[in-house]
Amino acid sequence: MAELDTSGGGGKHKGGKVRTKKKATRVDLTAMVDLAFLLITFFILTTTLSKPKAMELIMPDKDDKQINQLPVPATRTMTLLLGDNNKLEWFVGEPGKTQPTVIGYGKEDLRKVLIDQDKAIKLSHGGQGMIVVVKPSAQSTYKNVVTVMDELNITGIDSRAIVDITPVELGLLKRDGLYK
């Protein structure tokens, strides 16, 4: 591949004048290109092109001592209790009064329930939407919480909060085998 350009060089020089050989101006770039591509590959592989993304989570202020808080009917609130083994149960209303239903986190389960209940509550409460209270138990995982918040984002339910679980609700989870 290496090329030597010998054109123009004085081959036969008769007599006195000694011409200096014209050097080739072309350089072999093969090795240089090889090296450049090697480095490119290295940098492509070591950089993180995909920047990390994040979901925003806004927690209710803890110190707001009942300022600007209106009572809401329990019939408008839906409680999600997150148990172990990627299962959760939900009920509308007060704990113990309505029987919870055990579901999974899938598209067909959680999202469907959220959409259906939101519609039903809007109908019965004159357009006012559902309030969702998320109560993760100690055996639920971080992923579960993120999934629930994401489903709430997808279904467009803005009134939601993450709240600590109460002993009564833990009892419900235990009874249904979602908490050991």
Add this chain to the structure above:
Amino acid sequence: MPRVKVARKSTAIDMTAMCDVAFLLLTFFILSAKPKTQDPTKIGIPAATIIGPIPEVDFSTILIGQGKVFFNVEGDDVRKKTLEIMGDKYKITFTPDEKNTFSGVESFGLPIAQLKGFLDMDAKQRSTIAQPGVPVDTTNTNELYDWVHSARLADKYLHDKELKIGIKGDSEEEYPTVQKVISTLQKQKIDRFNLITALKSK
């Protein structure tokens, strides 16, 4: 019939243009490169569909994995200032060398009492040592609280911006650890977090 001779072409190609392109790309990648950072613990982040970008400066990340908590704040200058404020608070004096080392350490998970020893190690030892995690509990005066508070002060002092907080948790992490971190942050009136997640389709 005279045979038609195909002129033999030279196999050498002019590589100037190729070389130009290669170096252009190389320059681009070198300049845009931000080396992958190694998390001190294995973290598989959960996925979500509705997510937004997170800032690269004035940002602090709290890593949660295997029940341990790690702390990181972006920017070498902010990190250094944070350490100074923490040193004042805990009555530990760090040497300039230690401060410089700290400004290059991405995330760490150590009680502040062990930090001095950690900074005196060489880089290789530091990457292999098992870190116990920044102490977090439900009291008002845990170390994570002070770290976050110092980082906020440092960022305010240096950049005059509010520090944003991101939480990078392992998918399988049990909720109580996350809750401890969140309640620690809420004690200093931080109610907005960025949960660092991967993208998934609906």
